[in-house]
Amino acid sequence: MTTLTAPAAAPTRLRRTLALAGAETRLLLRNRTAVVNSVLLPLLLVAFVPVAGLGGDGPVGPRIAVAAFAVTLVFLTYYNLVTTYVARREELVLQRMRSGELTPGEVLLGTATPTLLVTVAQVLLVLAGTAVIGEWSAPADVVLPLVALVGGMVLMTLLAAASTSFTRTAESAQITTLPLVVLASVTSGVVVPLASFPDQVAQAMRLTPIEPIVELARLGLVGQTWDGRSVDWAGAWAAAPQPLLVLAAWIAVAAVVAPRVFRWAPRR
Structure with missing residues (x-):
């Protein structure tokens, strides 16, 4: 009996997650403000970087x-998902979904799927745009960006x-997400190249x-x-171990x- 039900568990979980993702996508598309903020704001911020002469040296298209990677992940993925x-949660939707057949992982992934799809679409749109305007150049490697x-x-x-x-309402997310936004702006190297800082500061x-x-x-x-x-290509991979390890460490900690800290029900 176990051998028959176990393989069916994964497709069932996938169907439930996709169904939730479809519902969340429809909700997103109905919210015109959210759609505009999700699509236009990251693109405007990305365009601002080369126009303002920021982001260091190198070809404009790849820069x-x-x-786009930094701006879209912070201003679209992170901020949208917090809100x-x-x-x-405040509408008690998470609590109701968790009390049903959906597992906590399915609830979180299904809710996040529309934003993650828009993130991928935004990055691909920027890559296509740089090619259309003739500013694209062949990458040193395609695996590392992926x-x-x-x-x-x-x-x-x-x-x-x-x-x-620590975010009580969707509106307060504008404040609670600021630390990561500021940190990303200062330390990512997109706005100010890290080489501009003293070596010890840059390494930190x-x-x-x-x-x-x-x-x-x-x-x-x-x-x-x-x-x-x-x-x-070889030099890119030779320099990749540290950022790969740091990224993996942050994912593991998060x-x-x-x-442990995620709340499924609002504070009363």
């Missing part, structure tokens, strides 16, 4: 793409879940959550290390903390 989780994007989405989802523990910034994502994206898309050195 725009690197900025979504908190709104669903790892950066997937790892970044996982980390932002976990950090968003953890951030709901490389241990922050967003910087390894940007560093991996820059290694693959621009062929450039955090301190501005140009590298080829995976332990988020389930």
Whole structure:
């Protein structure tokens, strides 16, 4: 009996998660403000980086793409998920879903899926846009940016879940998400290259959550290390272990903390 039911468990979980994701997608599309903020704001912020002469040296197209990774993950993935989780919690939606057949993981993943899909679409849109305007150049490696994007989405989802523990309302997310937004702006290397800081400060910034994502994206898309050195495919992978380890460490810590602090019901 066990052999018959066990294989069916995974497809069942997948169907439940996809059904929830479909419902969340319809809710997102009905909210025009959320759609505009999700689509236009990250694109405007990404476009601001090269226009303002920020983000270091290198070809404009890949620099725009690197900025898209950081801006989209922070301003779209992280912020949207904090507000979504908190709104669903305050409306008692999470509590009701958890009391049914859905597991906690299915609830969180299904709720996050529309935002994660928009994140991927935004990055692909920026990459396509740079090619259309003739600013694209061949990347040094395609695997490292992919790892950066997937790892970044996982980390932002976990950090968003953890951030709901001190976010009482969806409106207050504008305040509670500011620390990560400011940290990302200062330490990611997108706005101010890390090479501009003293070496000890720069090395400390490389241990922050967003910087390894940007560093991996820059290694693959621009062929450039955090301190501005140009590298080829082999050089990109030679420089990749530290950001890979830092990103993995942040994901591991967030995976332990988020389930422990996440609140399924509002405070009364």
